[in-house]
Amino acid sequence: MERYDRWFERNRAAYLSELRAVESLMPRFQRGLGVGVGTGRFSAPLGVSVGVDPSGAMIKVARERGVLVVRGVAERLPFGDEKFDLVLMVTVVFLLEDRATAFREAGRVLKPGGSIVVGFIDRDSPIGRRYQGEGEGESEEATEKKHKSGFYSGVRLLAPVEMVALLEEAGFRDLAFVQTLYCEPEDMKAVETPQPGYGRGSFVVIRGDKGR
DSSP states (O other): OHHHHHHHHTTTTHHEEEEEEHTTTTTOSSSSEEETTTTTTTTTTTOOOEEEOHHHHHHHHHHHHHOOOEEEBTTSSSSSSTEEEEEEEEOGGGGOSOOOHHHHHHHHEEEEEEEEEEEEEETSHHHHHHHHHHHOOOHHHHHHHHTTGGGGGTOOOHHHHHHHHHHHHTEEEEEEEEEEEEEGGGOSOOOOOEESSSSSSSEEEEEEEEEE
């Protein structure tokens, strides 16, 4: 948990670029839910006041940041139907055991017309390939950077087209994308402005809407 939170402190320009990208696709909402809320790094500054996470250590930090967090998992959300008008999931989908079920659960707790906003590292991007250990002949510096990103180790990231398929299967529509992180997070000196689409930036945000 400490290594996860320290990454955002060390790479502040990258963190703020990701935060800006997520914010750019956020709809107006009254009650939002952060799924896999972690330490509240995204939910707290974006005004998402309720969260769910399986980690007691992360829940403690998120609560200190003002998020009302309950323990639970994305595949079995501990909330009734149609309780929220926004579900936020940032850098969590790659950790889920059953992604399809998690997105269906998100749809279940959303009110008609509500939205899901998902932020993730594109598997096919330069950063995604490094985190997945696909840097053939990589330098010692690149290897060190990969090890510093340990919370991505041993997991399978997703490509945007896979995320689209999961969201559409769960019933979300009118999908929209933005992207950011056009260089290594460790090399960033300034906060980037998110750009539409995907395929150039390593961090992608996708928004989908639940039908009315």
